[in-house]
Amino acid sequence: MDNTMFIAAALKEDIGNGDHSTLAAIDKTAKGKALLKIKEDGILAGITLAQEIFYYLQPDTTFALYKKDGDQVQNGEIAFEVAADVHTILMAERLVLNCMQRMSGIATLTNQYVEKIKNYKTKILDTRKTTPLFRVYEKEAVRIGGGINLRMGLYDMVMLKDNHIDFCGGIEKAIEKTVAYLQTNNLDLKIEVETRNLDDVKRILSVGNIHRIMLDNYDLPTLTEAIQLIDGKYETEASGGINMNTVADYAATGVDYISVGAIINHAVSMDLSLKAQLV
Known part of the structure; x- marks a missing residue:
């Protein structure tokens, strides 16, 4: 399975027939920014995949990257800032976090060994x-x-x-x-x-x-x-x-x-x- 297939399947599993919370509460044209906040010390992993998830939903998403995969990070730091449609940010949020949290945990434990x-x-x-x-x-x-x-x-x-x-x-x-x-x-x-x-x-x-x-x-x-x-x-x-x-x-x-x-x-x-x- 390539990245596009994985991302499509994972988003389909999560969004189904619509992100109704976002559709109900947020104007479809709203633009926004979000910060990926680090709340635990360790080795960061999954930023590249996170970018691909956002780009899949919205190709003109923009990032300000403050960390990269493999960086030693500490609680309180910011990994990146993302700017996109608010609908994009909210639909991508859980998949990005699930992937990055899992990958960062593995990278951290591996590095300890x-x-x-x-x-x-x-x-x-x-x-x-x-x-x-x-x-x-x-x-x-x-x-x-x-x-x-x-x-x-x-x-x-x-x-x-x-x-x-x-x-x-x-x-x-x-x-x-x-x-x-x-x-x-x-x-x-x-x-x-x-x-x-x-x-x-x-x-x-x-x-x-x-x-x-x-x-x-x-x-x-x-x-x-x-x-x-x-x-x-x-x-x-x-x-x-x-x-x-x-x-x-x-x-x-x-x-x-x-x-x-x-x-x-x-x-x-x-x-x-x-x-x-x-x-």
């Missing part, structure tokens, strides 16, 4: 634990917060997880069938394989033909041993239950990536408001 491991080579990854039809914006917020997108969906990377392996009949068979499938279909996709123990790691190393090994729910000593076994032959990713209190300990093992579903699904929306600027 990134800061925790800034002295290590390890990078923070997101996952597919996202809100349906809002994934592209949640993942954009991760990037704004300093994280990295693991994959957008099932189509842009092969990830052989425990269920794939069990249904297929084992790690070796799953890898061999995947390599053959990619060759047959002329697909240039990276292969990541999930492991549950050191024996799984050893079996992958004996087969090869992959790009990254996921080390899922490993304790720190076992993770360290696994990374030593892999010895840089493939990228490594730690996952499973890693939180703000433990992320630095996992990064200290030398793992290349840590995937944290919580940066999206545990993020709390940032408090923002769009207020009329009275003149």
Whole structure:
């Protein structure tokens, strides 16, 4: 779904057959301005999308931008001033706030994780634990917060997880069938394989033909041993239950990536408001 499709669908969901509050109370020709007010410290995200929402409703909307995506912001600051028809401002208000609050919350939490491991080579990854039809914006917020997108969906990377392996009949068979499938279909996709123990790691190393090994729910000593076994032959990713209190300990093992579903699904929306600027 591109931005225009998303915006159209989201506005249709909210406006339906008309914004009757605005239609009843506000003259259709009225012009106005509003300020996007920041009411909580964090990392701002979603300004670009907010502009597109306003432009979709009224192409000649004008903005005075005081902040940009990725800025560290504080309670009391102003992100932007928008000037448009009052009907446009009131119809766009909730969608703009919903998107920006959600994205800013994700960017802020992601940045907190990134800061925790800034002295290590390890990078923070997101996952597919996202809100349906809002994934592209949640993942954009991760990037704004300093994280990295693991994959957008099932189509842009092969990830052989425990269920794939069990249904297929084992790690070796799953890898061999995947390599053959990619060759047959002329697909240039990276292969990541999930492991549950050191024996799984050893079996992958004996087969090869992959790009990254996921080390899922490993304790720190076992993770360290696994990374030593892999010895840089493939990228490594730690996952499973890693939180703000433990992320630095996992990064200290030398793992290349840590995937944290919580940066999206545990993020709390940032408090923002769009207020009329009275003149």
